[in-house]
Amino acid sequence: MEIYDLRGLNCPLPVLKTQRKLRDMPSGASLWVETSDPLAAIDMPHFCAESGHALVEMVATAGGHRFLIRKG
Incomplete structure (x- = not known):
């Protein structure tokens, strides 16, 4: 599964x-x-709740977070 790397970007870009x-x-x-x-x-x-996508998992990492999103 692809990992979309958005590290280094600040709100609202991710x-x-x-x-x-x-x-x-x-x-x-x-x-x-x-x-x-x-x-x-x-x-x-x-964003997921408002857009109808499922946030399957949210994991804290050493430098931030990783989110598993399933498109609605």
Whole structure:
């Protein structure tokens, strides 16, 4: 499964780039997103809930967070 590396980007870029990436994927596809922005822990779950995507897993990493998102 692909890991979309968005480390080094600050809010709102991780959410905007994830939104754009998911737009080109088929419904039901999954994507790991890796971020270093501390606000992504708040923004990414909110984005998924508002957009109809499933946040399957959220993992804290040494430099930020990793999110497993399934496109709705």
